[in-house]
Amino acid sequence: MFIACLLVFAAPVHADDPRVTVGREIARTNCGRCHAVGRTGLSRLKEAPPFRSLHERYPVDMLEEALAEGIVVGHPDMPKFVLEPDRIEALIAYLKSLEPRN
Numbered sequence: 001m002f003i004a005c006l007l008v009f010a011a012p013v014h015a016d017d018p019r020v021t022v023g024r025e026i027a028r029t030n031c032g033r034c035h036a037v038g039r040t041g042l043s044r045l046k047e048a049p050p051f052r053s054l055h056e057r058y059p060v061d062m063l064e065e066a067l068a069e070g071i072v073v074g075h076p077d078m079p080k081f082v083l084e085p086d087r088i089e090a091l092i093a094y095l096k097s098l099e100p101r102n
Helices: 002-010 018-031 051-056 060-069 085-097
Strands: none
Touching: 018 085, 051 085, 060 085
16 A cells, blocks of 8 residues: 555656646645645745745655644644545645646
8 A cells, every 4th residue: 555655646747637636626725825826926924835836845745644644834824634535645746736847
């Protein structure tokens, strides 16, 4: 199971991947009130990094455990929420889609 998870998160993510669409909606709904969740724009809350820059701080696929347990780190106003595994996969796919392509 662990190896399967690694393969899912290591695989390249394309914009037409259905997980990206679901992940974008999760980000917009749960995070958009503070974070810039798209490819452009500023975050509404200064302390909330734009999602397109999260990969500069740490590998986004490493967020899997934090999302499963409930993220409680981040900026002071960040609400705690827990996602189901399929929604975690979708959100991470969306975050990876925001990373620059080499």
